[in-house]
Amino acid sequence: MLGDIISNAFELHTLVLQRTDHRLHGYLMMHSPLVMTSILLTYVLLSVYVGPRFMANRKPFSLKTTMVIYNFSMVALNAYIVHQFLVWGWGTTYTWRCDLCDFSDSPQALGMVRACWIFFFSKFIELLDTLFFVLRKKHSQITFLHVFHHSFMPWTWWWGMTLTPVGGMGTFHAMVNAVVHVIMYFYYGLSAAGPRFQKYLWWKKYMTAIQLTQFILISVHISQYYVMEKCDYQVPMWIHLIWMYGTLFFILFANFWVQAYIKGKRLPVVKSHENGVTQAIFKELENGTMPYLSNGIVLLSKVKEI
Structure with missing residues (x-):
């Protein structure tokens, strides 16, 4: 029985390698699903079990300088990703409607392959977000x-890149996500720099709206597929998954917006000081980030002064 399971696993692994887009050969972590899956499983284990127990009897690390460097480095990386998506399709030859995958080895097609891989790899760098939470004891x-979002997104992107042709209208959500991450990490970078930059963060209340807009754009764009008279997109299953992904996270964001900003159920109450500025806000700013649920889900809590 066990031998059959192992044999079938090897056959499946071989089939996956045979179907992998040949243009991805040579890119890090693209030669087998075992490497990236092992990394993500280790990430989940460290985040949920090992990390919190390791820090249980230790003082939290400050990591202020590290957080500033990390966040602004992520701003630069995501800005570069956006640039690459624009150069190799979305700002040049794509119609923003029924854009098909390019199977060729043309410079433009290979450029889009590289842009997709950089986006994929950036999701592994973003696992450091959770590591910083662990070390700072922000459990x-x-x-x-x-944890689910940080692990599930890179895992699904690996399969999407290897088993389906890279490029086309299915990459729009990645470009939009990178744009949002430029804004998000810029905010976190200023926050990590300390209380003196608090005056530049007046736009924090719009971050959730930006997130909602992201998923609206993704869902609207991909929904074109269902109303076009003809769109021979090569992998319709990828279209369905993107639509479900965008819709699901829009619902989650909308629910947070209602609970936090309309019903006020998630608004913490803290006492204000004589100068009108709460220590709670300064503490969050000094620690490096405002709270957020997942990669892209920002909890920007409004403080009630009493």
């Missing part, structure tokens, strides 16, 4: 949704 921010 309340390591929610199920946070």
Whole structure:
């Protein structure tokens, strides 16, 4: 029985390698699903079990300088990803409607392959978000949704890149996500720099709206597939998954917006000081980030002064 399972696993692994887009050969972590899956499983184990127990009897690390460097480095990386998506399709030859995958080895097609891989690899760098939470003992921010999103997205992107042709209208959500991450990490970078930059963060209340807009754009764009008279997109299953992904996270964001900003159920109450500025806000700014649920789900809590 066990031998049959192992044999079938090897056959499946061989089939996956045979179907992998040949243009991805040579890129890190693209030669087998075992490497990236092992990394993500280790990430989940460290985030949920090992990390919190390791830090249980230790003082939290400050990591202020590290957080500033990390966040602004992620701004630069995501800005570069956006640039690559624009150069190799979305800002040049794509119609923003029924854009098909390019199977060729043309410079443009290979450029889009590289852009997709950089986006994929950036999701592994973003696993450091959780590591910083662990080291700073911000365990309340390591929610199920946070860990699930950080691990599930790179895992699904690996399969999407290897088993389907890279490129076309299915990459729009990646470009939009990178744009949002430029804004998000820029905010976190200023926050990590300390209280003196608090005056530049007046736009924090719009971050959730930006997230909602992201998923609206993704869902609207991909929904074109269902109303076009003809669109011979080569992998319709990828279209369905993107639509479900965008819709699901829009619902989650909308629910948070209602609970936090309309019903006010998630608004913490803290006492204000004589200068009108709460220590709670300064503490969050000094620690490096405002709370957020997952990669892209920002919890920007409004403080009630009493």
